[in-house]
Amino acid sequence: MGWKKMFGRKKLPPFPRDFWLEEMEQARDDAAALIVPPEYQGRLKYLFFPGCQLGASDPRYPQAVYQLLLRAEPATAMWLSCCGAPSYWVGEIEQYRSVQAEQHQQWESLGRPQVVLACMSCKKIIDYVLPDIQPLTVYEVLADSGLQLPLYPQLPELALADPCMSRDEPQVRQAVCTLLERMQVPYQILHQDIHTLPCCGFGGNIEGPNLAAAQAAAQRRISSEERPILAYCVNCRDVFAGAGKQSLHIIDLLTGLNGLERPTPHLSLRRDNRRLAKALALGGEKEEFLGISLEISEETARMMDESLLSADHIRRLIARAEQSGDYFIDEQQIHIARLPLCGVTIWAEYRPLGGRQYQLISVYFHRMEVEKTDEAAGK
Amino acid sequence: MDKHVKCAKCGEELVIKKVVIKYFEHEFRKDVPCCPKCGQPYISYEFAKGKVREAEMELEDK
Numbered sequence: 001m002g003w004k005k006m007f008g009r010k011k012l013p014p015f016p017r018d019f020w021l022e023e024m025e026q027a028r029d030d031a032a033a034l035i036v037p038p039e040y041q042g043r044l045k046y047l048f049f050p051g052c053q054l055g056a057s058d059p060r061y062p063q064a065v066y067q068l069l070l071r072a073e074p075a076t077a078m079w080l081s082c083c084g085a086p087s088y089w090v091g092e093i094e095q096y097r098s099v100q101a102e103q104h105q106q107w108e109s110l111g112r113p114q115v116v117l118a119c120m121s122c123k124k125i126i127d128y129v130l131p132d133i134q135p136l137t138v139y140e141v142l143a144d145s146g147l148q149l150p151l152y153p154q155l156p157e158l159a160l161a162d163p164c165m166s167r168d169e170p171q172v173r174q175a176v177c178t179l180l181e182r183m184q185v186p187y188q189i190l191h192q193d194i195h196t197l198p199c200c201g202f203g204g205n206i207e208g209p210n211l212a213a214a215q216a217a218a219q220r221r222i223s224s225e226e227r228p229i230l231a232y233c234v235n236c237r238d239v240f241a242g243a244g245k246q247s248l249h250i251i252d253l254l255t256g257l258n259g260l261e262r263p264t265p266h267l268s269l270r271r272d273n274r275r276l277a278k279a280l281a282l283g284g285e286k287e288e289f290l291g292i293s294l295e296i297s298e299e300t301a302r303m304m305d306e307s308l309l310s311a312d313h314i315r316r317l318i319a320r321a322e323q324s325g326d327y328f329i330d331e332q333q334i335h336i337a338r339l340p341l342c343g344v345t346i347w348a349e350y351r352p353l354g355g356r357q358y359q360l361i362s363v364y365f366h367r368m369e370v371e372k373t374d375e376a377a378g379k
Numbered sequence: 380m381d382k383h384v385k386c387a388k389c390g391e392e393l394v395i396k397k398v399v400i401k402y403f404e405h406e407f408r409k410d411v412p413c414c415p416k417c418g419q420p421y422i423s424y425e426f427a428k429g430k431v432r433e434a435e436m437e438l439e440d441k
């Protein structure tokens with residue numbers, strides 16, 4: 001309980017809280033991109049805004065949905081960025097308002113196209129702060145289109161799990177059901193009363209302070225459910241997959257990208273996924289943060305997920321160590337270096353593979369500050 | 380020390396030195412391998428996960 005007390009007294013470092021703000025900054029910075037078909041410059045009909053989580057979950061999602069939308073309406077642009085929800089989750093209201101203001105400006109400068117969203121959290125926030133945008137969801141736009149969709153009559157029955165952010169949005173659920181019926185997907189709605197939808201446990205910064213609480217919320221929501229889950233919120237999909245459930249996003253059905261067994265993506269690799277999503281959208285190579293490419297094993301990635309460490313933190317650590325020469329080296333030529341980060345000291349053991357390529361061996365951290373003295377050991 | 384670790388900058392083998400460890404208002408001294416030349420302390424995985432974490436938890440519960 002001491003942990004809680006210290007958090008309350010604002011004594012614990014703001015480590016988990018900063019993770020989400022950094023995620024947001026990255027989505028708005030080196031993973032951001034605006035793609036406008038040149039022939040429709042100035043006369044766009046749709047602006048597709050996938051939000052910061054779609055490409056972080058599967059880098060192929062934004063581009064695949066964009067291709068679908070282009071088939072429905074060629075005058076469509078895509079803007080990879082973030083709506084500012086993470087700053088809202090952690091209570092940075094000023095920052096969140098400034099993100100929204102920038103967004104509004106961008107929308108104006110593109111000629112006020114119809115904004116099309118894939119994430120219900122984005123919708124909630126934009127409806128609330130920028131009501132004149134009146135965004136639609138990609139599900140509504142596709143349900144209204146005459147687009148030919150793949151058919152899935154052979155699938156086992158799926159349990160449709162609406163995201164908690166759909167509580168006041170029956171029209172979005174309706175559109176999702178229309179799409180499912182058009183694709184002949186066998187399904188049942190998991191929680192009928194849309195106004196009392198439970199939460200999957202993602203967001204609201206629950207994972208930061210308490211990953212176990214987030215997973216428990218997911219478990220509670222689906223533990224009694226035997227059918228595979230179908231979500232139309234990528235965070236729900238990933239949380240359910242993380243709780244060991246077969247789960248699909250409706251985008252998987254619309255685009256054929258993933259089957260029922262896709263595991264939950266690593267939190268620690270979300271920034272890499274966003275950069276890859278951008279590269280796929282722009283048709284170029286993925287840019288590496290600080291030019292450092294990093295090999296990370298499944299096991300290390302999982303451990304980093306639990307500690308809310310991003311691969312980018314490790315890249316910063318390596319860049320600093322290699323530039324300054326300030327690191328330790330063991331007999332197997334493994335480099336061991338540290339990085340102070342929001343009141344925590346992160347250590348990484350890594351092997352140089354030549355050029356700017358490194359293999360991460362292990363990561364650990366401590367909260368205590370260790371200071372050198374001039375004293376020699378007395379014992 | 381079980382692992383043979385050197386300071387890359389100074390090329391020196393590490394020696395055990397006393398360092399100051401701070402955690403919020405608490406402060407204590409501990410023997411830790413350091414570079415004899417630049418004094419940089421090395422906190423190994425075992426030490427961070429063992430002794431350091433133990434002490435942190437003890438202080439967090441105070």
Ligand SMILES: [Zn+2]
Pocket residue numbers: 386387388389390391414415416417418419
């Ligand atoms: Zn040294």
